[in-house]
Amino acid sequence: MNISLATAVGLAATLLAFAYTVPQMRKLVHAGTAAGVSVAALANSTISGTAWxxxxxxxxxxxxxxxxxxxxxxxxxxxxxxxxRGGNRDRMWLPVVWASSIAALAALVPVLGSRPFIVALGCSITLMVVPAAITAWRSADVSAIAASAWAMLIVDAALAGAYGLLADIDANLIYALVATSGAALILARLAVPPHLHARLVRLPEGIDPDVARDDLSLAA
Known part of the structure; x- marks a missing residue:
């Protein structure tokens, strides 16, 4: 049986897409906290997955x-x-706006064409990575963030971009660029030691920058 390159890339992307969502959920199951995790980012991601x-x-x-x-x-x-489990609930208006926007653009395809919808869909990953990155960089404790999930997102983005090139799907190409940039930003935060982060970002009163968990490293 002959398998085309596009099919092989699509299959690999499918397997990885499922795999990269598992570490964060597993970490939240076993951890007693959702420190540093943005609820809005996960809500946006769920809406985007439905739209995709x-x-x-x-x-x-x-x-x-x-x-x-x-x-x-x-x-x-x-x-x-x-x-x-007490995840960050800032910017919870974003999922509402995003769901309304993507639904409106879908409804307007007969009038505006598909381009606005495709661009919005390709950029949808922004609504996951931006709140997640902001929350991570503003948080002293990022112990509940699964670094392996973000590392796998970069690989998933590469496969999605490759499939976009092979199948001529512009939304995939936009997704790949945004997802890679955002995931790299979050991994950079996880690599920053607590004492250095305290110098870079002003922490709220009463937060001790030296209180950190062992799993702040990239080996999530």
């Missing part, structure tokens, strides 16, 4: 449908856990 799935169905692209669909259990599960 719908887009794949509309375009009849199985390797767009499956990766998006398989991220939903992990991101939705992590969102619920982060909410219940």
């Amino acid at each position: 799935t719908a887009y794949g169905v509309a375009e009849r692209e199985i390797w767009v449908i499956l990766p998006a669909l398989l991220t939903l259990p992990g991101t939705a599960g992590a969102m619920v856990l982060a909410w219940s």
